[in-house]
Each structure stands twice: as structure tokens, then as C-alpha cells.
Amino acid sequence: MDGLGVSAVPRLVLPLMAFGQLVARPLNDPVTVRKLAVHAPRTPVPPTASAYFLHRLLHTIAAAEDDGNKREGQGE
DSSP states (O other), rough: OOOOOOOOOOGGGGGGTTTTTOOOOOOSSOOOOOOOOOOOOSSOOOHHHHHHHHHHHHHHHHHHHHHHHHHHHHOO
């Protein structure tokens, strides 16, 4: 079968891969957890690019968590 490939990627990456004809399947076991950290200087007003990056990061994480919670509820 030509063009077949398998890769394990974090759920946060899935929106970035939406352009392709890809099928995503969750890996349910074992459950993986990782910590993300963002370091920013203490300034009264963060640079626009930094503020936007943090906003998008938090939005993407919240959406991924919401999607994961919806999937967990479907099996009940």
C-alpha cells in the first residue's frame, strides 16, 4: 500500500495536520501526561507576539482537553 504511515503525535498537533488526508486514532493505553511551561519576563505589558502565543496555546490546550472529555463520555 503506497503512502501509508503511522506516527504517534500529541493531540495538540492534530489541528496543524488538518490540511492532509489523515486519519487520527487515539492511543488510550497507556495514558501519557506531560507538563508544559512558559517562561516570560515580568513586564507590565507583554509583547504582542508573546501575548498572542500564550493566548493561542491556552486556547488549544483547553480545546484539546474539552475534546478528550467529550470522547471519554461517549463510551459510557
